[in-house]
Amino acid sequence: MGFTTRRRRWGTLLGATALAVTAGGALACPAQAGTDVQFATHCIPPAIAGLPPIDGTTTANITVDDPTPDVGQTVTVTYTVVQPAASNPTAINLPADIMTPSGKVVLGGDQTGTVTVTGPKKNDPVAGNAPFPSFSMTGTFTVTHAGSITLSPGDYNIHTSYLLELDTPCTVTNPPAPVSQTVTATDVPVPNTRAIQLGSASGNPGDSVTVTGQNFTPGATVTLVGRSGSAQTADTATVTANASGAISGPITVNDKTTTGIVAYEGAAWSDSLGAGPAAYTVIDNTPVPDGSQKLTTTVRAGSLSMSQTGDTVGLSPVDYGKGGASTGNLNTVTVQDFRGGPAGWSLTGKVTDFTGPGAKIDAGALSWTPACTTKAGSPSTCQAGSAGTVGSLGATLASTPNGTLTGGEFTVDAGLSLNVPAYTPVGTYSGVLTLTLS
Structure with a gap:
């Protein structure tokens, strides 16, 4: 057999392999799916394959784990190629676990840029001349601007590790591709520390x-x-x-x-x-009239303080492959405001990422539902903070307003919920929730 003939046969096999991709091994199920969109795609097989470029249509979908993030939070993006631009062009059966996809998600609207996404090296066998199955790639980006942020599928690449290491890049023919997902970001006011x-x-x-x-x-x-x-x-x-x-x-x-x-x-x-x-x-230093006595007493100002019933909360377990809400209750916090005067107070909290065995759960996955009770006779009335994300930037747990006369005793509680991604590695994850009274 001559070298040219062997090269043609290897080229046919490798060219078909370089275009085969799969959805196997996708990561955690995102919270909100986007819209399936289609766009023209130009794919170039490796030169050794001896195949011409493939112009076809890609169907894709983008999902996010948080469609309403705060500025500063991290959003996980999953780019799923529902239908690649080409099918297996040969009768050769392709083996499992030979392909690793990567790509870009294009941001638009109030925040621009690209998000790098990658997929695992895992695929089912692909029969000869069969349609290529879908595949998923994940990545993250940090929200830097408030407003509406659009996400569109971008270029993707299929890397194969079968006989040789080869790449098949597929580009969007008329960029940008249609918008598949939109997130609405909220600006978080900078805390006043004056x-x-x-x-x-x-x-x-x-x-x-x-x-x-x-x-x-x-x-x-x-x-x-x-x-x-x-x-x-x-x-x-x-x-x-x-x-x-x-x-x-x-x-x-x-x-x-x-x-x-x-x-x-x-x-x-x-x-x-x-x-x-x-x-x-x-101090009223008005002179005392003759024949009179001025009587005085002093009410001494106390302090603003808090105590809590414990320093550890065990959230409920979740199952690998399912994930979902890991719930529990904040240890009760008692606030005593014995200062007197017109100043109210604010109790805020922020949390670190939850770290575990070689992985982490983002701080933005923790949310709470605050509750606050005022002891009878207190001059101030406690107001519970809004239910929602705690995150690394923090949120208000409870507060009292300024007034002519403030103070009292207050009991603060909250229901906690940690949204654990479905395929988070098995193990125990811990984060630290810090409460600040000011």
């Missing part, structure tokens, strides 16, 4: 008190204002935040009804750009 402290907690009318603070916008003009309950007084001053966002400056307090001092950026107070109130008492 804070202030006072040089003294009380003073006579007309005394000056020094206000220091942190985490303001560097270079910003910051207004210092006295508060009488929830109302602003006429006592004001301004300071400028330094390069590290720190402030320091005096404010003279004349109003005898002042109960606190706040600091804020901008033209008027806002919770997102302000800090405080920090409690302050104006």
